[in-house]
Amino acid sequence: MVNCHCMKTNKPHNPFLIAGYYSPDYFCDREVETEKMISALANDRNISLMSVRRYGKTGLIRHIFHKLGETDSNIVCIYIDIYATQNLSDFVKLFAENVLGKVDDSLEKAMKSFAAFFKSFRPVLSYDSLSGQPELSVKIENETAKNSLQEVFSYLQQSGKRCYIAIDEFQQIAEYPEKGTEALLRSHIQFTTNVKFVFSGSRQHLMNEIFLSAKRPFYQSTQLMTLDVVNQLQYYQFASSHFHKAGFLLSEDSFTTIYTLFEGHTWYVQAILNRLYEYRENINNQEIVYYALNELLEENSYSYQELLNAYTAVQVNLLKAVAKEKIVAQINAGQFISNYGLKNVSSITRALSKLLERELIYKSGKGYMVYDRFLGIWLSRL
Numbered sequence: 001m002v003n004c005h006c007m008k009t010n011k012p013h014n015p016f017l018i019a020g021y022y023s024p025d026y027f028c029d030r031e032v033e034t035e036k037m038i039s040a041l042a043n044d045r046n047i048s049l050m051s052v053r054r055y056g057k058t059g060l061i062r063h064i065f066h067k068l069g070e071t072d073s074n075i076v077c078i079y080i081d082i083y084a085t086q087n088l089s090d091f092v093k094l095f096a097e098n099v100l101g102k103v104d105d106s107l108e109k110a111m112k113s114f115a116a117f118f119k120s121f122r123p124v125l126s127y128d129s130l131s132g133q134p135e136l137s138v139k140i141e142n143e144t145a146k147n148s149l150q151e152v153f154s155y156l157q158q159s160g161k162r163c164y165i166a167i168d169e170f171q172q173i174a175e176y177p178e179k180g181t182e183a184l185l186r187s188h189i190q191f192t193t194n195v196k197f198v199f200s201g202s203r204q205h206l207m208n209e210i211f212l213s214a215k216r217p218f219y220q221s222t223q224l225m226t227l228d229v230v231n232q233l234q235y236y237q238f239a240s241s242h243f244h245k246a247g248f249l250l251s252e253d254s255f256t257t258i259y260t261l262f263e264g265h266t267w268y269v270q271a272i273l274n275r276l277y278e279y280r281e282n283i284n285n286q287e288i289v290y291y292a293l294n295e296l297l298e299e300n301s302y303s304y305q306e307l308l309n310a311y312t313a314v315q316v317n318l319l320k321a322v323a324k325e326k327i328v329a330q331i332n333a334g335q336f337i338s339n340y341g342l343k344n345v346s347s348i349t350r351a352l353s354k355l356l357e358r359e360l361i362y363k364s365g366k367g368y369m370v371y372d373r374f375l376g377i378w379l380s381r382l
Helices: 033-044 057-071 088-101 109-117 144-160 170-175 181-193 204-212 233-243 252-261 266-278 284-309 313-325 334-339 345-357 373-380
Strands: 047-050 076-081 122-127 132-136 163-168 195-201 223-226 359-361 366-368
Touching: 033 047, 033 195, 033 223, 033 373, 047 057, 047 204, 057 076, 057 163, 057 195, 076 088, 088 132, 088 144, 109 144, 122 366, 144 181, 170 181, 170 195, 170 204, 195 204, 195 359, 233 252, 233 266, 252 266, 252 284, 266 373, 284 373, 313 334, 313 345, 313 366, 313 373, 359 373, 366 373
Parallel strands: 047 195, 047 223, 076 163, 163 195
Antiparallel strands: 122 132, 359 366
């Protein structure tokens, strides 16, 4: 059975993770959010967790699952990322493959469950040629997707196991062509009493529509949470302690430079710290911080250039202009347009729409900015 124990047995070579989760030793702060989420789940409340991408939602979820596993080894925790799904059938297939077998204590019991519960699709069990570990795949036809989903939820319900399921990039369901997907999921979720859900997403306007609109099925069905940046002082204490353990110094001024440069945006701060830790020396000046940044930008330069080649001149010029400004309160403001020699308002509006759709630009509370912080810095230098 797969349970909440997300900790890996080996230690990372570099404590500044830019992917995955190891243990609380390599997870910074989020103590308030962790307590709130664990309390909500323990008290039978589903959660919707929203933030800009790369703020650390996935790491937080895995951290919570680790904590829950420490309290009760029988709890089942499942993480699913549905970003790549395009329709209900894709969702059900991914959901089924991640859930099936997880609430059973043995492979034999799992196979009996398959025979008892799954009529509209057939799970296929195979074994990895290298590890020998069992792998499960399913084939689901579009016309049987709704029945298949019902069977998966029935399987979860009959187990009686306490389950926590995180569905990441949950806003993707709003893009499915099938009508009524939200209502279908909501109807199953509210009657599967032994399973609680974390719905996380990075496209805040879509998440808001799903959970805050009185016309939508998920309205008032979750505890709403928004993830902000990690506190600067706590982040510095976390980072400097890992440098200290390795026998090196990370000065507070150097860390402040990093934190300020990315406004505390977790993944980008981690990426720089990861690179600085690799140098195995004292980090006590801005020069070495910018050396690491330039190294990262140089490595990505070719892919950034290829990215720009896929867009029109108007779109690229607008993207560069936003990057140079860092934050643009009003894209159609006359001063901004004239400063960067942009074309008429209608062409800018069309270009902005495309860049927002492709998530190259996003709108924060302060204004428009380039989504990828490294790309923004790279563009600002052109």
